[in-house]
Amino acid sequence: MNKSFTLFSLLIASTVALAQVPEENRFQKVVLTENLNEPLELTILPDERVLFVERHGAVKLYVPATKKTSVIATIPVSTKYSDDSEAEDGLLGASIDPNFAKNHWVYLYYSPAGATPENILARFELKGNTLDLNSKKVILRIPVQRDNCCHTGGSIDWDAHGNLYLSTGDNTSPRASEGYAPIDERPGKGPFDAQKSSSNTADLRGKVIRIHPEADGKYTIPEGNLFPKNADGTYDPKTRPEIYTMGHRNPYRIAVDKKTGFLYWGDVGPDAGKDSTGLGPAAEDEFGQARKAGNFGWPYFVGDNKAYWDYDFETKKSGEKFNPDKPVNNSPNNTGLNELPPAQKAFIWYTAAETKRFPSLGSGGRSAMAGPVYYVDDFKNAKRPFPAYYDKKVFLYEWMRDWIMAVTVSPKGDYVKMERFLPNLKLEHPIDMAFGPNGDLYILEYGQGWFMGNPESKLVRIEYNGGNRKPAVAASVDKKAGAVPFKAQFSSAGTVDFDKDTLQYQWKIVPVGSAAASGAPVILTEPNPAYVFKKKGTYKVSLTVTDSKGLKDTQTMTVQAGNEPPQVSLELTGGNRSFFFPEKPIHYKVNVTDQEDGSLEKSSIPASKVRITAAYQDAEDKPKADMGGHQEAPVTFTAGKTLIEKSDCKACHFQDKKSIGPAFKDVAAKYKSDSKAVDLLSDKIIKGGAGVWGETAMSAHPSIGLPEAGQMVKYILSLADEKAAPVLLQPAGEVFAKIPTGGDPNKGVFKFLAAYTDKGANGMPAQTTEQMLVLKSPTLMFGNADDASKNLMRFKMGENNLLIVTQANTYAYFKGIDLTDITGLDLIVAAPKEQLNAQGGIVEIHDGAADGALLGKTEWIAPNDDPNAFTSKTPPKPFKVPLSGQSGLHDLYFVFKNDNAKGALYVPFSVTFVSK
Template identity: 45%
Template sequence: MRTNYLILLLLGIVLGSCKNEPEKFVVERPEESRFTKVTLVERLDEPMEFEVLQDGRIIFIERKGKIRMFDPTTGLVTDIGAIPVYFEAEDGLLGLAKDPDFYNNHWIYLYYSPQGQESINRLSRFTLVSDILDPDSEAVLLEIPHFRGCCHSGGSIEFDSKGNLFLSLGDDTTPFESDNYNPIDERPGRPENVDAQRSSSNSNDLRGSILRITPQPDGTYSIPEGNLFPEGTPNTRPEIYVMGNRNPFRISVDPKNGFLYWGEVGPDAQSDSLRRGPRGHDEVNQAKKAGFYGWPYFVADNKPYWYYDFEKQESVFAYDPAAPVNHSPINTGVNLLPPAQKAMIWYPYADSEEFPILGSGGRNAMAGPVYYHDLFLASDVKFPKYYHGKLFIYDWMRNWVFTVQFDENGDFAGLEEFMPTTQFDKPIDMQFGADGALYVLEYGTYWNSQNDDSGIYRIEFNPGNRKPIARGSADVRQGAAPLQVQFSSAGSMDLDGDNLTYEWDFYGDGSSTSREADPTFAFDRAGEFNTILTVRDPSGLQSQAVIPVAVGNEPPVIQVNWQGNRSFYWGKPTLPYQVDVQDKEDGFISENDVVVTWDFLEEGFDKIIAEMGHQQTESSGQLLGQNLLVKSGCNACHGLENASVGPSYKAVAERYSANPEAPKMLLQKVTNGGAGVWGERLMPSHAHLKEGDIIQMIDYVLSLSPQSAVSQKNRLGISGEVTLDQHRTQGTYLLTASYQDKGANGIPPILRREQLVLRHPLVLAANAEYFQGTAKANFENSRLVKFTEDKSYIGFERVDLKYVGEIRLSIDPNRRTGWFEVRQGRPDGILLGKSEVLSNDLRSEAETGKWFEVSIPIENSSEVTDLYLVFQTETGVDIWGSFLLKTVYFDGRN
C-alpha cells in the first residue's frame, strides 16, 4: 500500500511539474529559442494591413488595390476583391479593419485613394458575400481632401472594445521645402501643402490627426463622448480624437483600457538649429484621453520649433507647449490650441540619449498590439504571461521589435527588444490571433515594389520540449575528386538538455550515410551535392542542416606577397607587392585574368564587404559602396534595375556616367535631398550619412553603366609598387586580388579573392571586435569604452604585430586605479605587455579632466593574432565605470 502511495505521489509531482512549467514564464523572460517564426505566405505585392480571423484565415490588402485572403488549411492565397485606386507616392489602398461584429455582418472597412481626378482619400465600409467583396455594398463614411503626389497619408484603422473606429491621417504636407524642420511656410502665393498649420494644428481639418467615430448600421457614424472638441464647438471637427500628428502610419488600441498608441514618423533634420528648432525624431505615443500632440510646433518631449518667417528668413519666437497658437493665414480652426502632450518614446537618426537601446539609422516608428494573456484560450502557441499588458512596437526601417512595459498607472516603465537575432524585413503590421500567437506582416526590402521577402508570418511560443538545433560544417566544400571532407556537428544542441542522435546523408540521396557525430567521407565522383545532417531528440523532434559540397573543381589559390605590416601603415611609404595565383585545372594563368585593385577609403573600412559576393571586374571600393547602400536603407526606394519610389541605380548610372561632374553633383543631391530630376518624386536629405560613405555609394552606382570607367580606374598589374600617400590623418587602403577559374568537370567557375587591409594605426577603442564587461558611451562627440568590472576587456581581430613596438592608450582613470595587460590570442593568452598602475594620482592638477597617454611596450612578434586589452583593478569599480578608453595607437618600430 505504501509503495502504491509513493508511486502516486511521484506521478503527481511529475504531472504537476509538467502542467505548471509555463508558469515560470510569468516573470521570467523566455529565451528567444522558445519562439519560432513560421512562414505562412511570401512574395506579396506591397502589403499594408491585415486582419487575422478566428479560424486562422487572414484578410490582407495590397497598396495597388487588392483585397486578399490566406487560408491556412490549404496554404493558398486568393483574391477576394479589388478596388481601383490611385497608388502613386504614398497613396493607394492603405487601411483595413474588420467590424467588431464581423462574424455576423461580414463588414470590413477600407481606407483608400479612389481613382479619378478628385484628390481625396476615402473611408468606406464593404460587405463580404461568401468571402468575396461586394463592390456594390460600399457605404462611404468619410472623404478627406489629400494633395496627391507627395506625402504623409497615414491610413491605419483600428477598433476599440466599445465599437469605436480610429483612423490615422497624415499631415498631407511637403516637408522638404522647410529644410526638414517644421513646415510652416505662410508666404502668399505658395502652395497650401507647404504649411502643416492648415492640417495638423487646424481644429477644423481632419488631416494630421487620429479620428474616433462610432460607425452605425446605416453607413453613417456618430461621435463618442470624450473626443478633443465637443460637438457644436465652433471651428472644430468633432471626429478628432488626437491632433498635432505628422504621419501616424500605424496605430493600435489597448483592448482593455482603450489607450491609443501610434508610431509617428518624424521630420528629417539632422541636427538641432539654434534658431529653427530640434533635429528630427520619430515618436511612439500614448493617448489615455484626447489631446494635442504638438506637430508642427513641437517634437519628441515637446522640444519647441521656432516661428520662422520664410519671407524675411528670420526666426521670431519659439513656440510655447503650454499655450500653442496657430496664426497661419490659412488656418480655419481655433487659434489657441490645447497644451501640447509629450511623446512617450522618441529617437533621432543618431543614437538616442534617452532611449539608447533603440540604436541609430533610418527610422519609421510603428505601434503594434498590447498583449493580454487572459484574452486568448489555451493553445500550443500562445504567448506567455511574461508579456501580459505589454505593448509591441516596431520600426519599419530598423527592422526591430520591442516591447514596452508600463507601471501601475499605465505610464512608460521600460523597453526590451523582442527576438533580437530574428530577421524582420520591413514589418508593417502586427496583431495577435485567436490562438495567442503573434502574426507579423512584412513589406519587404524595396518601397513601391513587389518583394520576394515580403510575407505573413506567425510567431509561436513553445513552453515545453523544443526542437533540437542542427549545425553542420565541413573543413572543405569545394575541390577535385576524390575529395575527402571532415564533417562536424559542432554547435548542434538541444536547448532542453536532451541527448541527440546524428545522421549524415553525404550525397543527399540516401546512398551513403553515417551515424557518427563528426564523420570523415571521401566523395569519389564529380557533382554538386547537398550533404544533410539530421539531429533528433529522444521524443523524435528533429531539425536539419544542409552543407553544399561541389566535387570536381579545385578552387584557385591566391597569395599576396607583401613586405610590410599587414594590418597598419606608418607614414607614406612606397612598398612592393606580388600576386601569385595557382589553379589545378586551369594550368597557365594569364596576367589579364587576375584582377588586382588598389583602393583608398577615407572614412575607414566597413567589414561587411568581406562576406558579400562580387564580380570579376568589381573593385573592393565598389563592393563597399554596394553594401553601404543596403546598410543605409537606400534600397527601400531604389532597385538595381527596376524603378521604385526613385529611379533604378542602373538608370542613374546611364544618365550620369559620362558626366565628369556627376560625382560632385550627386554628392550634393544625396546629402541635401530634393526633387525634379526624376519627376515630382521627393528624396529626403541624407546628411546623417558620412560624406565618405556617400561617395562610395555614388561610385558603385556609376560603375553600373557599361560606359563607366569607375570599375577600371583602380586596377593594377599582378606585381609592382603602391604608395600610401592618399591619407591626411586617417583612412584605409585595400589591395585586392581576385581570380575566377574556368570551371571543370561540370562544376561552375569558382571565384576567390584575397584582400590586404591596411588601416591607420590610431583606432577607436569603440571599434574593437570583442567586448566583455564594458559599455560604450558617447562623450564630447567621441565614442568611448567604459571598463565596468575587473578583468573586463576589448579585443581586436587578426592584428599583425610585425614592426609594432608599443601600444599607446588614451585614457581617463575616472577616480579609480588599475592597469592594462596586452594578451595574445585570448583574454588569458600569452602576456605581451603590461602598463604601469594607473590612477588620477599620476596626473597633475592642471591635467585633471584631460585625456592622457599610457605607453605599453610589447615583445617582438611577427604573429597575426587576435589581440586583447584586459583591464584589471584592485580598487573596485563604481556605477560610472572605472576607466574610460578613447583610442588605441599601434606604434611602429623604426
C-alpha cells in the first residue's frame, strides 16, 4: 500500500473519530451536597437515591425528591493507630445487593471500634431512609495490624453472577523501604513487610476477594478463584479460597465490567523517586485489569513487572532480582505458599514524571482509581444516557491529578487508546464514581486536605444533554456605579447559543431596598442597550436570553446610583517608564478626585486616606480589587506561589495547617535559618523524601525543574516572616527599587498600587478605585519577545523560553520600550559550536520595523566551544551596544544577521537595558 495514502487515510480516520467526540458543553455538573467529612464510596439505589459513607462512620443518603442529604446511621469505627496517630482505617466501602429492590441489603466494609485489630464486611437492611443497625450480619472478618500505617483498600463491587468483589490493602508501612519494596524481614518488623500480606496466599490483605454472599449471611466460593479445590473438595490450608487476585499494594477503587466479567482497579503505588541499582525501579501507579484470577506482583514487581531486588534490611545488601515467572516468598512472616503464581503485568502504569507509553496521563502526584465501564444497552430507557461514543469505554480517574480518562479496549480487552473525559471539568480529588439509573455519572469529591472535612468536598452529578441547550449568558456594564443621573451602557457580548438558535434578549432593571418604592421595573429588549439612572438607589439588573425553542438562562448584576466612584491617577514624574533599576530612585505622583469628597490636591481628601504602596515581586500576579479598603502586604515570591497553586502540592499541604504533610509555615519555621535550605528542599521536591515529618513519604516530582523548585521553596521560606502591613507612601516622592534577599535583579517587576475608598454619598455605600503601575526588570528574555519571525526555533529550557536563530535576516521585537535615560544594551548571545554548529553573526537593533532606523549593533558574535553556553549555566560576557539621544517609547526590532551563514547563527538569551 502506498505510504502517503496510508498516512492520509489515518489522518482522515482520526479526524472522523475526533468529530464524534461529544461536545463538552453538552455536559453539566450539578452539585448535590457539599462540605462533607472525608467521603469515600457511594452506591446508587434503583430509585436514584445515593447512599455514601464517610470515613469517620457516617452513612449518608441523598434523596433527589427533596434534594436533601441526611445521616441515616453512624457506624462505630477505629480511625487511629495504636500510637493515636491518624490512620487510613474507618468506614471504607459501601455497596447495595444486586437484588436490592427486593431485599434492601446494604454492604459496608469498615474497621470496627474496639481492641480487636480487624476489618469486617457486614450486611445491613435499609428500611425506607433508615439503615437498621440491628439487622447487622458479619459476613467476613479480616485480621489486620493497627500499629503502623498504611493501605486499606476497601472498595466493593459485583459481577453479573451476584459475586461480591472486595479490595484490601497490604496493611504495610512503606517508611523503612524508602519507597522501594517493603520486604523488611527483621524480627518485629512485620508491619514493614508486605510479604506477610500481599504475597501471602494464606492472608486476605493486599488482595481482591471474590465471594458469593448467601441469604443466611454466609458466603460460598465461586468457581475460578485463584486457588482451586483439591480433588477431595478441600482447599490447601496454605491458601485462602476467597482470593481472586493477589499482589496488590493499595487497590483503593475497583470496578467490574458486568458484560465481560473483567475486573479493573487502581493500585496506589510506592514513593521512590528514581531507579536504584540494588533496590529497584522508580515508583509507579497501576491501573489493573484481570480477565481471570491472578497474581499481580507486589511487593516484588511494579508496573509492567519491573523487578525489585531481594534486599536484606539487616545486612543492607542486595541479593538477586525477583523473577516474575517464578516469584518465591521466603519471608519468615509468610504463612502461605512459598512458590507463587507468575506475576501479571499492569494494564496501564505511570510514574510521577510524564510517561512515554501513556503521555496523556501527564505528571505529578499519583493515586490511581478505577471507575465503571459504560454500556449504552444498560440505559435504553434512561432520561439522560451518555452518548454512544462512550459505549464499552472504561472510566479511569486520578485522585491527585483530578482527571477522568475514557479508555478504549479491544473486544479481547487489550488497551487501544485513552482520552481525557471533559478536559475542562474541575474536580477536587475524585474518590468514587458510578452511573445511576437515569444515565448520569455520580462523583464523590474528597476535597484537597487529607484526614479532614474539606469545604470543597461534594457529591456531584454529571448530566448529558443530547437535545437543545439553553443559551450561555454573559452580561456586563461599563459603569456599575455613579452619581445621578448617569448613563450605563449594557452589553451581552460573550453570550452564545451552542445550537445556533435565534435569541431574544430581555434586560430587567429592578430597584431594590429603599429604592424599590421609587418605580416599577424597566424592561429593555435590545442586546446592548443604554440606560440613564436618574434616581439614587441600588438596582438589580438581569439579562435573560431565550432561544427559539423556549430555553432560557439569566445573569444578574448590581448597579448603584447616587455615589460617583473616585478618580485615581498614578504616574511617574521622571526617568524611565518601562523598567526599574535596582537601588535607583523612581519618582512618582498620585492624585485623587472625588465628586463628593473633593480632591487630594486641594487637601479635601487627606493624604492618609490614600493607600499607596510599591514593592518588588519576582513575577507579576493578577491583582485583586481592594473593595474592603484594606491592602494586604504584597507577595514577594509570586512565581513560587503560582507554581505551587498549579501543582499537586495542595493535595498534601496547606499554608497554615497540617494535612498529610506539614503546613508550609511549619516548614518555613524549621528551615528559616538554614543557608542550604533552598538547595535541600528543592532537591526533595524533585526527588521526594520521607522521615522528617512523619510516616507518609513525599512524592517525587521529576517533571519540576530545579529553577522552578527553587522558586517554590523561596515562597515557602518567605512564610516564616509574619506579613507586616504594607508601608504606605506619600502622594508624591521617590522610592528605591530594593531587591529583597533571594530576589533576582534580572527578573520580576516593581509594582505601584494606589487606591482610594470614598466616604459614600446620598445614602449610598462607599466606592473604591485602584490604579496600578508596573515597571519591568531591565533584563528581557528573547524567548518572551512580543513577536518574532515564524521560522525561528522556539523551545522551553527550565524556566526560560528560548529562541534559536536558524536563519539569517529574522528578528524578535519588543513593543513600547521606553528608552529615556538608557545609555546602552547588554546582549547575552551564545554561539555554541558543539551543540548547534552555530555560524555566529551580529545583532542589529532597529526602530519601529525590521528595516527601520538602525539604533546600534553588536560586534561580531563568534562561535565558541563552551559546553555550558547553550544552557546558560555560565552565560558569556555581554555584547555591549551603546545608545545615545533616545527617549520615549519605541518598538525595538532585534534583527539577526549573517549573510554567509548556512544553518543556525546563535542563541540570543537576553537583553539588559543599561541606565545612566
